[in-house]
Amino acid sequence: MFDVLLTEREIELKYKLREFVKDIPPSFLRKMDQDEIQYPTDYIKSLADANYLGLRFDPEFGGKGMGWVAEVTAIEEIGVLGPALGCLYSLPSIVGEAIQRFGNHNQKKKYLEKIIKGKIYCAEALTEPRGGSDFFGATCTAEKQGDRFILNGQKRFVVGSEGADVFLVYAKTDSESKDPRLSISTFLVERKFGVETKHVYGLMGSRGGGTGRLVFENVEIPEENLIGNINQGGEIFNQMMIPERMTSAAGAIGSARAGIEVATRYSTRRKAFGRPIQKFQAVSFKIADAMTKLDAARGLLYATAKQIDAHNGITTGIIRRMVSESKKFCTDSAWEIINHAMQIMGGIGYTNVYPVERLLRDIRLMSIWTGTNEIMSLLIQHEYFKEFLQTPDEKRVRDVENDAVGAEFTEEKVFE
Numbered sequence: 001m002f003d004v005l006l007t008e009r010e011i012e013l014k015y016k017l018r019e020f021v022k023d024i025p026p027s028f029l030r031k032m033d034q035d036e037i038q039y040p041t042d043y044i045k046s047l048a049d050a051n052y053l054g055l056r057f058d059p060e061f062g063g064k065g066m067g068w069v070a071e072v073t074a075i076e077e078i079g080v081l082g083p084a085l086g087c088l089y090s091l092p093s094i095v096g097e098a099i100q101r102f103g104n105h106n107q108k109k110k111y112l113e114k115i116i117k118g119k120i121y122c123a124e125a126l127t128e129p130r131g132g133s134d135f136f137g138a139t140c141t142a143e144k145q146g147d148r149f150i151l152n153g154q155k156r157f158v159v160g161s162e163g164a165d166v167f168l169v170y171a172k173t174d175s176e177s178k179d180p181r182l183s184i185s186t187f188l189v190e191r192k193f194g195v196e197t198k199h200v201y202g203l204m205g206s207r208g209g210g211t212g213r214l215v216f217e218n219v220e221i222p223e224e225n226l227i228g229n230i231n232q233g234g235e236i237f238n239q240m241m242i243p244e245r246m247t248s249a250a251g252a253i254g255s256a257r258a259g260i261e262v263a264t265r266y267s268t269r270r271k272a273f274g275r276p277i278q279k280f281q282a283v284s285f286k287i288a289d290a291m292t293k294l295d296a297a298r299g300l301l302y303a304t305a306k307q308i309d310a311h312n313g314i315t316t317g318i319i320r321r322m323v324s325e326s327k328k329f330c331t332d333s334a335w336e337i338i339n340h341a342m343q344i345m346g347g348i349g350y351t352n353v354y355p356v357e358r359l360l361r362d363i364r365l366m367s368i369w370t371g372t373n374e375i376m377s378l379l380i381q382h383e384y385f386k387e388f389l390q391t392p393d394e395k396r397v398r399d400v401e402n403d404a405v406g407a408e409f410t411e412e413k414v415f416e
């Protein structure tokens with residue numbers, strides 16, 4: 001029903017991606033979940049070969065020059081495969097955003113084009129062992145020495161720490177700065193510069209993406225690998241909220257759709273008390289709730305995508321709020337929808353005979369990564385209060401406080 005919001009080109013892309021997803025063999029997903037694959041380079045290569053990477057980027061570097069609406073449509077389809085494969089599909093979009101917007105021509109040629117064409121694999125290294133939510137508290141340092149920066153420190157939970165060739169790394173370049181937002185820079189760090197993968201994590205779900213801890217010990221980064229200007233990392237991070245959070249939101253919708261479809265089909269076949277369980281309201285109303293949440297989440301996601309496209313992809317207060325709302329609402333809803341799917345299926349849903357238990361394990365991650373949903377709430381309320389308090393009274397539609405029957409009892413309006 002959302003095709004009505006899409007252009008013909010976007011619809012065509014969506015159904016091509018759907019075919020791509022259908023052709024992925026189940027054995028591949030099973031191997032990912034059983035940790036038999038550490039990092040699926042063939043999968044990323046096949047997406048690149050089909051020209052599905054870098055949808056939003058400049059055609060000069062292999063992109064398609066499309067917008068966020070196209071991208072969320074594509075990621076929802078890939079999200080049916082689960083968050084690990086959704087994330088690996090999204091990383092070129094996330095890392096690519098920094099290069100496309102802040103990088104120079106050489107960086108686009110050397111990195112962006114190769115990432116889009118599947119010649120090199122990329123990852124984003126932001127989170128540190130001492131914490132991920134407090135981005136500006138970063139302790140990794142990059143010290144300028146002549147024509148290079150010397151990188152020291154660690155990053156944790158990096159998807160692609162096993163497997164990626166190049167990392168987008170944030171590090172402190174001005175520890176004296178009074179404003180932490182002006183103390184961090186962003187670099188493209190090749191593995192071969194001396195990046196070490198120290199630990200690959202055992203995960204509850206979303207397996208197979210090579211999620212690990214990176215160690216940088218006097219890693220030499222040539223100065224031409226600085227993205228944008230020195231100490232511009234805060235601004236870059238602010239812009240990166242869009243791809244990080246929109247890709248999570250869109251992927252969650254796809255995974256939730258996959259889960260509820262399995263449960264819906266099951267409910268039409270499984271019988272209890274002599275009739276299909278679909279006929280019990282307790283079951284069919286769960287499907288109603290799930291579909292309402294799914295459509296509401298997708299509606300918010302598409303509105304956000306359209307809003308970003310209308311601002312040429314550049315973040316603003318309203319975009320920050322909508323992107324955070326989308327990430328929070330889509331991922332929370334996906335968790336609830338897949339929970340409903342499991343409940344509808346009873347005991348068999350809890351076993352590995354059906355994929356709902358994997359989807360539930362997988363989806364749990366989504367309210368934690370790319371900024372926890374508590375951090376999303378922090379941003380949403382911050383932006384809304386700002387927006388609200390900055391709107392002059394005359395611009396509000398109506399002073400509804402005066403509509404109360406007792407509005408004139410002003411002595412009852414006590415605030416302190």
Ligand SMILES: Cc1cc2nc3c(=O)[nH]c(=O)nc-3n(C[C@H](O)[C@H](O)[C@H](O)COP(=O)(O)OP(=O)(O)OC[C@H]3O[C@@H](n4cnc5c(N)ncnc54)[C@H](O)[C@@H]3O)c2cc1C
Nearest residue numbers: 124125126127131132133157158159368369370371372374
């Ligand atoms: C499987 C996996 C893959 C990941 N992939 C990547 C990746 O590729 N690259 C990358 O850089 N990172 C990645 N992450 C890291 C992820 O983004 C962080 O785990 C996340 O941002 C939270 O950081 P943290 O784990 O350090 O938790 P903390 O920051 O320590 O937070 C702990 C708890 O405190 C709460 N909290 C913290 N501060 C506040 C506050 N101000 N207000 C309210 N609540 C607060 C949080 O919401 C959370 O509940 C991944 C994580 C996992 C588990």
